[in-house]
Amino acid sequence: MSDDGQTGPSADEPSGPEPPRAPIEIEILTLFPGMFAGPLAESIPGRVQSRGLATVRVHDLRQWGLGRHKTVDDYTYGGGAGMVLRPEPAAAALAVLRRPDSTVILPDPGGEVFGQARALDLSKRSHLVILCPRYEGVDERIRAMIDLELSIGDYVLSGGEIPAMVMVDTILRLLPGAIDAESTAEESFTAGLLEYPQYTRPPEFEGVAVPATLTSGHHEEVRKWRLKEALRRTWRRRPELLEGRQLSREESKLLAEVSHEENVRATDETTRSSETAD
């Protein structure tokens, strides 16, 4: 692997409109091209492609298979269950598809964990080639052909197709023009935090009312409420995300309020449960 890790945008980084750029091109090498038709043709990924912001091409790896049977896999040397992807079909496919500007990606459970910062980094590149392994894995010599090994989490899927779809979907929606500017602004407003709670109609459901601030029509109060609740949710569920984040002055102040409120709440709960036990 020859790729450097990237860090995400800091909270204070300027985010002006980006200049127009050539559509990103993504090549997917797979033994199951049919798997991609649905997920990448619908919704945001489909729209991004029909708007010409990206071109995704799916290639059947078997066309580079060996011999009359177009073989792509074989038994593992040393014995053991399962078949391993041979290096020749991957090398032949990459000899055709690789360009000087390519980033060649291998979905692999042992790779760097794919996150939003890496997705943003990849969305700025011009040509991605994703080689989807099947079988029990890949011949070790394939790794030398790869720029970046990426895992989508600590579990093992039956192939690289679903991870490739996850990556492509995440990358495509980050392209300028893929989703409306307001959603992008919302995302950068709370970048690195979990989403704030959202409500729609009815104003009250089974005794739970929509927080009054959200129906007040006071935009600044709504903005502050959302930021604070995004911080609260992150503090409760994924505190480690806050450790790696540079907080603005406003975020630090709101986080101090959250931490105070949450400590008071925890103390109240402890008191209540000890009273019930008595």
Ligand code: ADE
């Ligand atoms: N292939 C199998 N499992 C995977 C995972 N979790 N991430 C990426 N590629 C995989």
